[in-house]
Structure formats: structure tokens, C-alpha cells
Amino acid sequence: MKKEKTMKLSLPTEELMGSGHLACQGCAATLAMRYVLKALGQKTALCIPACCWSVIDGPFPHSSLGVPIFHCAFETAASSASGLKAGLEMVGDMETTVVAWAGDGGTFDIGIQALSGAAERNDDIIYICYDNEAYMNTGIQRSSATPYGAWTTTTPVKHFKNRPKKDIDAIMAAHRIPYQATANTSYPEDLFKKAKKAKEIKGTRFLHIYTPCPTGWKSRPEDTVKLGRMAVQNCIFPLYEVENGEKYTLNIKPREKKPVNDYFRLQGRFRHLKEEHLKFIQAEVDHSWERLLKLAEPK
Amino acid sequence: MKPKKKVEKIVFQSEKDVPLMPMSLGSMLYNKTGSWRNIRPEIDLAGCIQCGICWKFCPDISIEIENEFPVVNYDYCKGCGICAEECPTKCIAMVEERK
Numbered sequence A: 001m002k003k004e005k006t007m008k009l010s011l012p013t014e015e016l017m018g019s020g021h022l023a024c025q026g027c028a029a030t031l032a033m034r035y036v037l038k039a040l041g042q043k044t045a046l047c048i049p050a051c052c053w054s055v056i057d058g059p060f061p062h063s064s065l066g067v068p069i070f071h072c073a074f075e076t077a078a079s080s081a082s083g084l085k086a087g088l089e090m091v092g093d094m095e096t097t098v099v100a101w102a103g104d105g106g107t108f109d110i111g112i113q114a115l116s117g118a119a120e121r122n123d124d125i126i127y128i129c130y131d132n133e134a135y136m137n138t139g140i141q142r143s144s145a146t147p148y149g150a151w152t153t154t155t156p157v158k159h160f161k162n163r164p165k166k167d168i169d170a171i172m173a174a175h176r177i178p179y180q181a182t183a184n185t186s187y188p189e190d191l192f193k194k195a196k197k198a199k200e201i202k203g204t205r206f207l208h209i210y211t212p213c214p215t216g217w218k219s220r221p222e223d224t225v226k227l228g229r230m231a232v233q234n235c236i237f238p239l240y241e242v243e244n245g246e247k248y249t250l251n252i253k254p255r256e257k258k259p260v261n262d263y264f265r266l267q268g269r270f271r272h273l274k275e276e277h278l279k280f281i282q283a284e285v286d287h288s289w290e291r292l293l294k295l296a297e298p299k
Numbered sequence B: 001m002k003p004k005k006k007v008e009k010i011v012f013q014s015e016k017d018v019p020l021m022p023m024s025l026g027s028m029l030y031n032k033t034g035s036w037r038n039i040r041p042e043i044d045l046a047g048c049i050q051c052g053i054c055w056k057f058c059p060d061i062s063i064e065i066e067n068e069f070p071v072v073n074y075d076y077c078k079g080c081g082i083c084a085e086e087c088p089t090k091c092i093a094m095v096e097e098r099k
């Protein structure tokens, strides 16, 4: 093979996140942070409620991030960020990007009223939810982001979760916020672009990032990136943007929509599922996908 | 990454040393997560096409770029295997850690 002279890098090389952090091997939540900070840059402040990331960052007085973090209570990601933004404005700092960075539990469940409040007021913050589909930090309990069929410690195999994942993106769209998007750590360039775009918009912005978790999903750490890619290719987690709650843009339309089976086979949390369950899941996925295609149709 | 903050572990000798405002004073670089590893990635540069995919997907920022080629930083690499799995030419092998 002919050697090129330089590395072809699709992302900037500046890192605001450092090594030595405490995430499990193959954790995608760390990739999400790494890419987001590359996009938002040094003038960023984070509010992080209780979640894996409050551990990953490291014990006081150490931190693996090169930006300030405010560790806040579990239900307060959005309200802390709203307050921090207001405080910064009062001292004349109009530049700093204020980010609420929470897990799915902290967003879909306990943090939803603070998030809804901030979105309704259109507070000038970016709310980022990294979604590993359960309460991982406390030992894999179900959340309303856990998908149908999944095992967790509170939905054991015999009583696996029999409700679908809550559609948080539809809830946010109903708030008519200026910008929201879904993203995925297996598509870093797309994620980077969306974070950059969010930074330039005023008002409440919402990013929902899909982040595989080998520990909670009982998947192999090396499959983290593969799983993320599969979830987009089989339309379980489509990548799209919504502006003002109305204008839907589909970012990736798989050339050939893959069946969900392979994705489920790679994760221990779904090992108990039978053919009939997978059929049911496939039908649900097809249904949501059709709905999204309609929403994203050019009007 | 050139560390901006302290690399060594910070230990307070007495309560008086603890800052009033709880803010981070040092990085996590003192925490050599390489000891978590059972298997290690070894890059065969002869097969490397300099695509940067291993660098991009490393959750531990343990692939550095030196002289336009990827180099694993074994001080921090946790051995997750993502780099080997994602390398398009399969020139990264995961081999048993020699302890």
C-alpha cells in the first residue's frame, strides 16, 4: 500500500478530556464527552448531576476534563445550568457555553421537570443527555429510556421490561425549542457537527446521544462502536435534527434497512428474548421509522 | 495532550490545605489505567493506512499521533479492543498482556 504523508483526521486534535479517567473499558459515554468538548471548546462550563459521568471524571480535587464542572443533585441538571447561565450573564460573561450533561435517568426520569421548565422558558443552555438506557452508575436499574425486552437488575429475565422506550425527542419537540438532535458516538463527525451547530444557536438546545455501555448491556467492550453503528443502520436509533419542534431533518437514511436481530444477539441484556419477541420489536421499529420518515418528508 | 494541570496525585496534609471553593486542582493523569488491561493492542505499522480511526474511537485517548503514525500509550490504554475491531486494515492485534 502506498503511504500517505500525513494522518487523515476527521476531527480536531485538541483534547479537553484527558486519560486516566474512571470509565469502564469501551465506555461510549466518554467518547461522547470527548467529541462534544472538541466541538464546544474551552469556554464551556458543565453541570453534571449524579450519573456515571460524575464518577468517570475522577475524585476531588482531580478532574479529567479541562473545563469547569459543577456537580449537582440528580434532578437538577437543567435548573443548575439555567442558574449558572443567569449568573454568568449577571457578571457580564455572555460567551461561555453552559451545558447540562446528564444520563438518561437524570433526563427521562427524575430531571424531566427541570428540563421541561428550562425548555419552556427557552433558557440559553445546551442540554445533553448521554443515553446508556439504564441507571448504570447505581448498578443497572431500569429507566424509562430502557428499551422493550431488556434485562436490568430491576427487570430480571422473568420480568424483562415490557414497556417501550420513552420518546424523549418527541417530548422536546413539543416544547418547540430552537434546536434538537439525536447523535451517536459511532458517528463522531455527525455528532461534532451537531454540537458545533448547537453552540451557535441561542435558546434551549437538546442533544440526545446514544452511548453503548458494555457493563450494563453485557456486550463486549470492543463492540461498542459496532453496536452504535448497528442501531443507526437498523433504524432503532435514527439520526435526525428538529428545528423549532417542526422542521425534521433525517441525517442518515440507511441504504438498506438492516433487521434488528444481529444487534440484539451481541448484547447479553437481550439474551433471553425469543424469536416472537424480536418479531414484535422489529414491527415496533418499522412503525417508528415510518412515522419519522413522514415527519421528515419535505413539505 | 500536553497536561495543563498537575499530573501527580494531590493529597492534602491537613484540612487547612483544602481550598474553600471546591475546584479541581489536578488532572487524572496520575491514575495509570494501563494496569486494568488484560490484552494489549499492538499496531503493525506496515499495514497502517493512516486513517486515524483508532485514534478517533479510543475512549481513553490512549492513541497518540507521532510522526504521522498512531502510537499506543500503554500507561493509560485499558485494552478495550475498540481500536483493533475498528481498524479497516486489521493491522492492530490484541495480544495477551505480558505481566
Ligand SMILES: Cc1ncc(C[n+]2csc(CCOP(=O)(O)OP(=O)(O)O)c2C)c(N)n1
Residues within 6 Å of the ligand: A050, A051, A052, A053, A073, A074, A075, A102, A103, A104, A105, A106, A107, A132, A134, A135, A136, A137, A138, A143
Ligand atoms: C435524588 C437522588 N436519587 C437517587 C440517587 C442515586 N443515583 C445516583 S446516579 C443514579 C443513576 C443515574 O442514572 P443515569 O442518569 O441514567 O446515568 P448513568 O449512571 O446511567 O450514566 C442514581 C439513581 C441520587 N444521587 N439522588
Ligand code: SF4
Residues within 6 Å of the ligand: A022, A023, A024, A025, A026, A027, A028, A029, A030, A052, A056, A132, A136, A137, A212, A213, A214, A215, A216
Ligand atoms: S457503567 Fe457503562 S456508562 Fe457507566 S462508565 Fe461503565 S461503561 Fe460507561
Ligand code: SF4
Residues within 6 Å of the ligand: B041, B057, B058, B059, B060, B061, B062, B063, B072, B073, B076, B077, B078, B079, B080, B081, B082, B083, B084
Ligand atoms: S485497546 Fe481501547 S483503550 Fe487501548 S488504545 Fe485501543 S481503543 Fe484505546
Ligand SMILES: [Mg+2]
Residues within 6 Å of the ligand: A103, A104, A105, A131, A132, A133, A134, A135, A136
Ligand atoms: Mg443511564
